[in-house]
Amino acid sequence: MLERLLLSRFRNHRETALEGTAQFNLLVGENGAGKTNVLEAISLLSPGRGLRRAALADVPSQQGDGGFGVSAALITPGGDPVRLGTGISPERPGRRLVQVNGAESPALRLAEWLSIGWLTPAMDRLFVDSAGARRRFLDRLVLALRPDHAAHASRLESALRERNKLLSDDRAPDPRWLDAIEQQIAEAGAMVAQARADMIARLEARLLDLPEAPFARPSLAYEPGGPTEPEALAQALRESRPRERAAQRTLTGPHRDELRVMMAGKDQPAADCSTGEQKAMLIALVLAHSQLVEELAKGGQGEQRPRLLLLDEVAAHLDPFRRAALFERLREGSAQVWLTGTELAPFDAITGEAAVWRVSGGSVVREL
Structure with missing residues (x-):
């Protein structure tokens, strides 16, 4: 779990420190106070562009020097502390810096230390959004189980960009060069496709064990965009x-x-269901995935890494019965949970065991 979190010149947070965390961590404040910014900072302790998918240059505080930093003290399952940090420097705003225990590290290696999943209001449209949005969602689920998935996906993306560049050139591409690039796409692509298919199969089996209530149960299917074996x-x-x-x-x-x-x-x-039904299915998916990863880790089939769930305004549109069910399911797991809300009332069931911070104007004060 995260034991300590520091934000420096991160969006509207000039200097923010959160210490004394718990399994449930609740950030309360008005809209625009900076609650989601804290979740976004945590999400950047994993590979990728975080829960907002923002460009690095858009993240630093407007009152800063063009750089930002996020650092955290992490307690691993073995009890050993690990220090993680990421950010950009004013001198090189386009280059992401990552450190693990003070040593520079590729961003892809963050997945080896921490598994992070999230649910935000923007994701409520996931089922009617683009196929690319659902692929990114699926890859985040896979990454929680397979840290090397980020490297395979990155290699695939780079090779595709190179092939597309050749295909769009006015001159006919060299077949030998295409052969080499296509071999890279085939090798990395097969790893990505097979990992996605495996995750969907495992998750679908897990979902079949769940009741229809209180959250609508989704059924999943994988439609590959091409052959999933390298040679094919x-x-x-x-x-x-x-x-x-x-x-x-x-x-x-x-x-x-x-x-x-x-x-x-x-x-x-x-995509044809009501907004409420889509929200319920999304919550069911995230909860089932969290339970799946925990079960596989306990059974020796997954990585023993700290797991975090970032839930932005998740309780706002749930009735009391579904809120209680959500908190009970979260309580049963071992993931550290970070939640946001505009008021404490919807979280009455967990405030007695949660670390509660009041967020206002980019400052954070511990309340409970």
């Missing part, structure tokens, strides 16, 4: 060159994967 994917890329040269982009591969979600009780596509 490489062959498909070779055969599709004429068509994709005309389109000037790659149309075959895991970057075209789709996560299909149905509401099990109605056998209805999630």
